[in-house]
Amino acid sequence: MTISAMPALERVEVRAPDGSYPIYIGAGALKTLGTLLQLHNLRGRPIVVTNQTLAPLYGEPLAAALDAALISIPDGEQFKTLETVRMVYDQLLALGVDRRGVLIALGGGVVGDLAGFVAATYLRGIALVQAPTSLLAMVDASIGGKVGVDLPQGKNLIGAFKQPAFVAVDPTSLLTLPDIEWRCGAAEIVKAGLLRDESLLDAAHYRRENAAFIEILRRAIQIKVDYVQRDPYEQGIRAELNLGHTFAHAVERVSGYTWRHGEAVGFGLVAAAHLSYAVGACSAELPERVERLIAAIGLPTRCNFEPSEMCAAMSTDKKRRGHTLRFILLRGVAQPEIRDDVPAQAVLEVLSSLRNP
Numbered sequence: 001m002t003i004s005a006m007p008a009l010e011r012v013e014v015r016a017p018d019g020s021y022p023i024y025i026g027a028g029a030l031k032t033l034g035t036l037l038q039l040h041n042l043r044g045r046p047i048v049v050t051n052q053t054l055a056p057l058y059g060e061p062l063a064a065a066l067d068a069a070l071i072s073i074p075d076g077e078q079f080k081t082l083e084t085v086r087m088v089y090d091q092l093l094a095l096g097v098d099r100r101g102v103l104i105a106l107g108g109g110v111v112g113d114l115a116g117f118v119a120a121t122y123l124r125g126i127a128l129v130q131a132p133t134s135l136l137a138m139v140d141a142s143i144g145g146k147v148g149v150d151l152p153q154g155k156n157l158i159g160a161f162k163q164p165a166f167v168a169v170d171p172t173s174l175l176t177l178p179d180i181e182w183r184c185g186a187a188e189i190v191k192a193g194l195l196r197d198e199s200l201l202d203a204a205h206y207r208r209e210n211a212a213f214i215e216i217l218r219r220a221i222q223i224k225v226d227y228v229q230r231d232p233y234e235q236g237i238r239a240e241l242n243l244g245h246t247f248a249h250a251v252e253r254v255s256g257y258t259w260r261h262g263e264a265v266g267f268g269l270v271a272a273a274h275l276s277y278a279v280g281a282c283s284a285e286l287p288e289r290v291e292r293l294i295a296a297i298g299l300p301t302r303c304n305f306e307p308s309e310m311c312a313a314m315s316t317d318k319k320r321r322g323h324t325l326r327f328i329l330l331r332g333v334a335q336p337e338i339r340d341d342v343p344a345q346a347v348l349e350v351l352s353s354l355r356n357p
C-alpha cells in the first residue's frame with residue numbers, strides 16, 4: 001500500500017524521555033501495518049507475537065501480509081511468566097532474529113506486556129510495535145512503556161520500561177472481543193473520564209458498533225498519554241491513574257483473582273466515589289452518578305467480601321506508602337486528589353455500605 005492509499009488514521013504523539021512515538025488510531029490500522037513499518041524505517045525482520053486465540057483471527061493474516069514469522073503463546077494471564085518469555089527467546093533464536101528484528105505485539109495487555117519485555121531484553125533490546133486488540137490494552141496497557149511479567153509471588157514484579165516505535169490501534173478488532181472483556185476495558189475509560197474528561201461519562205457512548213466510539217477511544221488514549229508524558233517514570237501525578245485501584249486490587253486478591261481486573265475497577269470506582277463523599281471531598285451526587293454509569297455498562301457496583309478482609313488485603317498492596325493507605329479521591333469530575341490521610345474507619349464503613357443486601 002502506498003502512503004497516499006492509507007486509510008485515514010488519527011495520530012496522537014507521545015513524548016517519552018527516550019524519544020517520541022505516535023499512536024495511530026483508525027479502522028484499517030492493522031492492515032496498514034506494513035506501510036507504517038516502512039514509514040518508521042523499520043526494515044528488519046518482522047516477528048508477530050500473539051496468543052493462540054488471536055493467531056487465527058488476526059495473527060496469521062498479519063504475518064502473511066508482512067511476510068513475518070509468527071510466535072503464538074498460550075492465552076491467559078497465567079502464562080505471563082518468565083517461562084513463556086524463555087519460550088519466545090528460544091523461538092527468536094531458532095529463527096535467527098538479529099538486532100534489527102522488529103517485534104510486533106498483537107493482542108491484549110498480556111501479550112503486550114510479555115512481548116514488550118522480550119523486546120526490551122532480547123539481544124539487549126530490539127524494536128517493538130504495540131498492536132493492542134483489547135479495549136484495555138488500547139486505552140491503558142499499550143501506552144506508557146511499562147512491560148513485564150508476573151512471578152508466583154505477585155503480578156508484574158519483573159519488568160522494564162520499553163517505548164514502542166509506534167502503536168497501531170485498530171478499533172475494528174474490538175468487534176470480536178468477548179463482552180466481558182469489553183466491559184472491563186470500559187471501566188478504565190470511565191476512570192479516565194472521572195480523572196479528566198466529563199464527556200466520557202455518558203453511558204450512550206459505550207457501544208462498539210458505534211462509529212463515534214472512535215472519538216471516545218481517542219480521548220481516553222489522550223488522557224493516558226498526558227499522564228505518562230507528565231510523569232514517565234511514575235514518580236508523582238501518574239498515581240492518579242490508580243483511581244479506584246486500591247479497592248480493585250483488594251477485590252482481585254480477596255476473590256482469589258476470580259474477579260477480573262476491569263470488574264474490580266468498576267467496583268473500585270464506585271467505592272472511591274463513595275469514599276470521597278464520606279470524607280467530605282465531594283457531593284452525594286458524584287457516587288450516585290458513578291454507580292449509575294458502572295451499572296449501565298454492566299459491571300458490579302457491590303461486592304460481598306468481608307470489609308475487614310478487604311482492608312487487610314489493601315495494606316499489603318505494593319503501592320502502599322508507610323503505614324497509611326494512599327487513595328485517589330475525587331472532589332468532583334476531573335478533580336482528583338491524592339490523599340494519604342484517609343481514616344481506615346471511613347474505608348471500612350464504605351465497604352460495609354457496598355455489600356450486597
Ligand SMILES: NC(=O)c1ccc[n+]([C@@H]2O[C@H](COP(=O)([O-])OP(=O)(O)OC[C@H]3O[C@@H](n4cnc5c(N)ncnc54)[C@H](O)[C@@H]3O)[C@@H](O)[C@H]2O)c1
Pocket residue numbers: 051053054075076077080107108109110111113133134135136137140141142143144145146147155156173174175176177178181184
Ligand atoms: N503495561 C501497562 O501499563 C499495563 C496497564 C494495564 C494492564 N496491564 C496488563 O494487561 C493485562 C490485561 O490486559 P487485557 O485485559 O487486555 O487481558 P488479556 O490480554 O488477557 O486479554 C483478554 C482476553 O481477550 C482476548 N482478546 C484480546 N483481544 C481480542 C480480540 N480483538 N478479539 C477476541 N479476543 C480478544 C485475549 O485473548 C484474552 O483471552 C494484565 O496482565 C495487566 O497486568 C498492563
Ligand SMILES: [Zn+2]
Pocket residue numbers: 188245261265
Ligand atoms: Zn487498571
